[in-house]
Amino acid sequence: MSARILVVDDILANRRLMQAKLEAKYYSVLLAENGKTALEMAEAEKPEIILLDVMMPGMDGYEVCRRLKANTATTHIPVVMLTALNETADRVRGLAAGADDFLTKPVDDFALMSRINALNRYNAVALELRKREASGVQSGALTDDEHEVLERGANILVVDSSPSTLRYIREPLTQAGHTVMTLEEAEGVSSSSNRSLDIVLLALSHQPYDPLRLCAHFRANDATRALSIIVMAEERDKQVVAQALDLGASDVINTPVVPEEVVARVATQTRRARYIEILRQRVDKGLELSVVDQLTGLYNRRYMNNQLTLWLRRSAQGGAPMSVVAADIDHFKQVNDKYGHEAGDYVLQEFANRIMVNVRPKDIVCRPGGEEFLIIMPETTGDLACSAAERIRRSIAAEPFEIGARSGQEINVTVSAGVATYAGEEDTVADLLKRADTALYNAKTAGRNQVKAMAA
Structure with missing residues (x-):
């Protein structure tokens, strides 16, 4: 699936190298050398994805990302931040600024293309819903109720045979307002609760089960098809990660996991999934408005x-x-x-x-x-x-x-x-x-x- 990608980097050599990589995969590439130009091009050209360098003079990538997400004309465009920094705090800062993903320079080609493919799938759904939206509400201009839905805590299922992972991430996720459960715990509340799952954290490395089969099951089942699946894997397990992304996984976290990054990525994926659901509800409402008399509820x-x-x-x-x-x-x-x-x-x-x-x-x-x-x-x-x-x-x-x-x-x-x-x-x-x-x-x-x- 092709897409138009805006590459933002103050170094010409970096821009040209990224352009060559992307065009070799048949993507259409736009180039911007600074934050101001990037903001102008994003609003005028409406690219499907933005690859944004963090360390730039004048306006750094964090500020550019915040401005992109604050503008209703560009808030829906996924942003992948690229930087030579490799500290957890830097990744978390980028995700907190509204970035959809964060890659470390030198950018691994496999990781880059995997992220782009995942974002392309998300964009395909979001774009179709925005085109079909019939309620007259501008996409991205969310109401107060919709904002509240976006920020509400998620219900998270952790699938990992190692109990230590759950112990390590449960407290920070709970403190962030999320509800965390294992498969056993989920079975215990399924019959007595109306809560629906939002996120699955699925471990890929060193598991006694076939994680890819489980990933495929989630995507094939009507009840779980809309879940955001974040896979957790060792950096060396690139092949299994690629297969998981092809099967519909939404994001990847390298293990051993860092709690702050898990919290930030869960927040990003939750907002993204709920944005899609808001668009679906708007489309449904628009369809209803097109055939139903609002005063009496009869057909028009x-x-x-x-x-x-x-x-x-x-x-x-x-x-x-x-x-x-x-x-x-x-x-x-x-x-x-x-x-x-x-x-x-x-x-x-x-x-x-x-x-x-x-x-x-x-x-x-x-x-x-x-x-x-x-x-x-x-x-x-x-x-x-x-x-x-x-x-x-x-x-x-x-x-x-x-x-x-x-x-x-x-x-x-x-x-x-x-x-x-x-x-x-x-x-x-x-x-x-x-x-x-x-x-x-x-x-x-x-x-x-x-x-x-x-x-x-």
């Missing part, structure tokens, strides 16, 4: 038209007849004029509720607009549709409607309805709706609070 006109086309086509292809019921609240304008639009909203919501309890699960109840409602009744003859419409009419008229949450006021509401049924292969959605509207008009002119049918 767009969904109604799609379903009408679908069911009419099925009837034309030899399926059972279908019918529609067009319903209109009688004298609804008077409700708004006399009691206000808030009271009108209460009436619309209660009206929708009474319809829903009087239709079948397969019926499709829509609110195309205002006080107009349409019920699509698949596999339903005209007689049955008239009976259903009459049942709804009686339910509406049976009891007064409350017009406020605390006002205690009630008003009587009635409905007029028109029924139309599929009329044969030449029938169209427009024709069907026109007949239903004509029947509804006849019900209104005949005195309201009644059901009329329109013959084909």
Whole structure:
């Protein structure tokens, strides 16, 4: 999978060497010689990954990374920091600044490509979700609730046959707000807790089990596919680490592990996984907004038209007849004029509720607009549709409607309805709706609070 990668380094030779390595793997490379240029190029060019040198004059890599993550236009771009420094404190500082990974110079080609491949997989999911996002909320511009979700402690499963590893990292992870458990402990709480796992810390080196098979199992199982898997391995075990990354591992920690680095990488992976989940929820919400009327919870006109086309086509292809019921609240304008639009909203919501309890699960109840409602009744003859419409009419008229949450006021509401049924292969959605509207008009002119049918 190719990608555009921005390489930021103040030394020209370093930039050219990294460019040659990346272009040999068919990546598209952008170059920046300092932090200021990097910030400008990141916002203008939107690279998929940024390789960022730490030690630069003027603005160091830590500050550049903080600014990238603070800018909503670039906060989603993964950053891998590159430095000659090899102290744990330096790695932790980079991760705390928002870096997604940290590599030590001279950069090992295997480690570099493994990180890039892992970030490419993450980017592919995130980019697709951002493209499909339909909620109108700009990607990266998180709400306060979403920020709280990102920073909430993670549930972590440690899979390691060595008890010393768990003892070594449990306390710092717990102090950071995370919950840590072993396989045995997880089995003990699975039946009594609704907590879901966020992170798996999976040891690769010197294990009595096959860690790669376990990694593949996590990725193949629907319940664990979204987990972030951080593998722990000795630096010499490059081949098994490469296989783990190919199988979907998210990150690598060299053993013996350093608690501060584990805490920083867990925080990074947790934020990344939850960012993806936030995007998924936004997409789901956007899809819902595109087909559902927000006041009543019924389907809107767009969904109604799609379903009408679908069911009419099925009837034309030899399926059972279908019918529609067009319903209109009688004298609804008077409700708004006399009691206000808030009271009108209460009436619309209660009206929708009474319809829903009087239709079948397969019926499709829509609110195309205002006080107009349409019920699509698949596999339903005209007689049955008239009976259903009459049942709804009686339910509406049976009891007064409350017009406020605390006002205690009630008003009587009635409905007029028109029924139309599929009329044969030449029938169209427009024709069907026109007949239903004509029947509804006849019900209104005949005195309201009644059901009329329109013959084909």
